[in-house]
Amino acid sequence: xxxxxxxxxxxxxxxxxxxxxxxxxxxxxxxxxxxxxxxxxxxxxxxxxxxxxxxxxxxxxxxxxxxxxxxxxxxxxxxxxxxxxxxxxxxxxxxxxxxxxxxxxxxxxxxxxxxxxxxxxxxxxxxxxxxxxxxxxxxxxxxxxxxxxxxxxxxxxxxxxxxxxxxxxxxxxxxxxxxxxxxxxxxxxxxxxxxxxx
Amino acid sequence: xxxxxxxxxxxxxxxxxxxxxxxxxxxxxxxxxxxxxxxxxxxxxxxxxxxxxxxxxxxxxxxxxxxxxxxxxxxxxxxxxxxx
Numbered sequence: 001x002x003x004x005x006x007x008x009x010x011x012x013x014x015x016x017x018x019x020x021x022x023x024x025x026x027x028x029x030x031x032x033x034x035x036x037x038x039x040x041x042x043x044x045x046x047x048x049x050x051x052x053x054x055x056x057x058x059x060x061x062x063x064x065x066x067x068x069x070x071x072x073x074x075x076x077x078x079x080x081x082x083x084x085x086x087x088x089x090x091x092x093x094x095x096x097x098x099x100x101x102x103x104x105x106x107x108x109x110x111x112x113x114x115x116x117x118x119x120x121x122x123x124x125x126x127x128x129x130x131x132x133x134x135x136x137x138x139x140x141x142x143x144x145x146x147x148x149x150x151x152x153x154x155x156x157x158x159x160x161x162x163x164x165x166x167x168x169x170x171x172x173x174x175x176x177x178x179x180x181x182x183x184x185x186x187x188x189x190x191x192x193x194x195x196x197x198x
Numbered sequence: 199x200x201x202x203x204x205x206x207x208x209x210x211x212x213x214x215x216x217x218x219x220x221x222x223x224x225x226x227x228x229x230x231x232x233x234x235x236x237x238x239x240x241x242x243x244x245x246x247x248x249x250x251x252x253x254x255x256x257x258x259x260x261x262x263x264x265x266x267x268x269x270x271x272x273x274x275x276x277x278x279x280x281x282x
Contacts, residue, residue, distance in 0.1 A: 019272075020276055022271060022276075023268070023273050023276035023277075026268070026273070030264060030267065034257075034259040035257050035259075039257075044260075044263070048266065051259075052267055052270045052271075055267065055270075055271055056271065110208070110240055113236050114239075114243075115239045115243065117242045117243050117245070117246035118242075124246075129250070133250060133251055134254065152251065153251070153256065173212070177209075177212040180212055180244060181208075181211075181244070184240075184247040187243070187250070188243060
């Protein structure tokens with residue numbers, strides 16, 4: 001929150017129809033909402049739609065916001081719901097691979113135990129590694145992905161992430177852990193492949 | 199990673215890396231790591247994974263997307279282009 005205005009003041013001004021306050025809200029939270037939408041929708045056009053829908057819905061229903069969570073947590077929740085509505089629209093031609101995963105099943109036993117963490121630092125600093133990591137995050141199974149993004153990339157606390165998703169703090173911790181293990185496995189496969197002479 | 203102790207460690211890895219386990223559990227894990235090469239690799243690579251994604255650049259909202267959001271919300275008069 002900006003030093004110049006408290007969240008309570010901002011909410012009060014938005015409720016009173018103050019457009020400058022709505023614009024300030026975009027400046028404070030727009031990028032975070034967009035990043036979440038982008039990582040959930042996996043393309044810029046849908047992410048933009050989700051973000052627009054999020055702020056439209058937020059301003060329309062601002063009187064219903066009771067302040068039990070922070071404003072940013074509430075916006076994340078609206079964005080998550082908007083994204084899920086779109087992602088779950090039935091399509092006869094596509095089957096989400098996420099649906100085929102047992103997301104609440106016991107932890108996957110790691111398959112790849114190549115010790116890649118001691119590779120030269122330059123091997124980690126390439127744009128290819130960064131792109132692979134970003135793509136891998138976007139490919140995380142859906143339930144793991146959103147908890148992972150909120151907790152690890154957007155910096156919400158475990159409880160704030162739980163509030164945004166409407167799940168328990170324990171469930172957030174489990175999903176975060178599974179997400180980390182899943183990414184570790186992906187990176188391990190990647191670095192093993194990099195070691196094979198081409 | 200077939201032993202019960204290794205499986206137990208797997209469950210505790212994130213709390214361990216986040217410094218959320220008790221001193222007793224931490225000591226047990228470190229004792230196990232000193233004897234188990236597979237788990238040591240697992241911990242080191244998981245720690246590196248966390249480091250890599252926490253330090254990667256975050257996507258930004260493109261300026262045109264931001265501008266269209268202002269337009270959609272009838273807030274165009276408040277739109278200020280960001281310095282590049």
